[in-house]
Amino acid sequence: MPRTAFLSTGFHVPSHVVTNDDLAKIMDTSDEWILQRSGIKTRYWVDKGDTGVALAREASQKALDKAGLALVGAEVHSRGLDKTTRGRDTAVLFGDGAGAAVLGPVDDDGRGVLSTHIFADGRYAEKLWVDGPGLAHDPYVSVEMLEQGLHRAVMEGRDVFKFASIKMPESIAIALKTNRLTPADINLLVPHQANQRIIEMVQKAAGLRDDQVYSNIQKYGNTTAASIPIALDEALAEGRLKQGDLLVLTAFGSGFTWGSAAIRW
Template identity: 45%
Template sequence: ALIKSGIARTVLLVGSDVHTSLMPFSERTWEALYQPETGPLEPEEFEWNSQFRHLLVLFGDGAGAMVFRAHTADDGRGILGSRMLGDGNHKDILYVPGGGSGHRPFVSHEQIKAAATVPVMDGRAVFKLAVTRMPEVTRELLGEHGYGVDDLDLLIMHQANLRINEAAAKMLGLAPEKVFNNIQKYGNTTSATLPLCFHEARSEGKAQPGDLVSFTALGAGLHWGSVLMRV
């Protein structure tokens, strides 16, 4: 919109998140991780840290960026459209209780000690919504621009869960070679997942000039959306 309206000719879009610093680990825990010669953790502290393992192993630190420039050539390339939807009725199935504008200071030692920076997630509920909403919004946006799923050259989804992405691709009827994932390498880097995936897809020759690429994501709120681009 900024480019089409003439407000900007070049836009730098950045997605970046660091999760390790918000893990509910004490100074002693970090010391044990990076200075093993200091000895093992006390049983109580090890048990407290371990209760969040099922969530913390899902996330990774990452950053990605994309540059968009004004394009006057009539070749159909660029961002074709986007669609964003949300439903606050599902706000309690995925959220972070601590941090953000609802707290002063935004993050404190007390919040980290209370594990308020660890996401609260109903995995089954998120799975059910993700495998329906992401395919739905992808189809809708394609249809708005006169395309169908068969016209897609590549689908890039938010890298939260490989099973979700595999199920969503199956719902769309897409062959595995038309879907790009890298969660197996980095985990869920949240806002960095889409630019990281697109960079790697281009580097591996899976997103060529002229290809029709769809991006889709679902996250806390609950919100979900899609962007359609001709590379």
């Protein structure tokens, strides 16, 4: 019976690099402050005229050029960020970009997606969300809503850190148990690139060595839906995966939602 496998990957980020020193010019922050709390050195933000669709198109084309159905994550956060000191805790984290993977059937029993695991807990929705515009409001969008800043992302950082550091390792353990595998069997873990401290906590809780975990958040920041495909494509370009390796993906996001996937490369 054919399995679904990753046939190729690709990613694209805007040309505009935003350093921590650049942010220090528009808000009360510093390179040291951002690095200590997130591990991020740079991120990419779109310029005027760029769109998420344009980023997705470029990433998809790169993946399709290498292989043939693309799964794409594309995000433009920079246009919705509060780039003042008031919004510093979120503005310094996020970057723009798109990542893509081409999936398809393979007849090789030793290759492909072994299992996927997805979870959610809506009790924590307001810990990481954008209140409006939205269908919960009537009207959908209003001047008052914009004046109150309800269209800006809100994040309770401590709660996100706590839950992400617990739930991602739990989902990794579930993926391993489902496939009768152990942490030692993992050749590469590609986690959601949310925060370097979270990645380190996940690594520790999962019992993994440094060489088993991939991180590139220092270059791109948190690109949310694009972060794993971007990291995966760079890991492949660096030769971090070879045929037959066990790849594990894990993510955490608003909702709260979290999950994992075990893949035999």
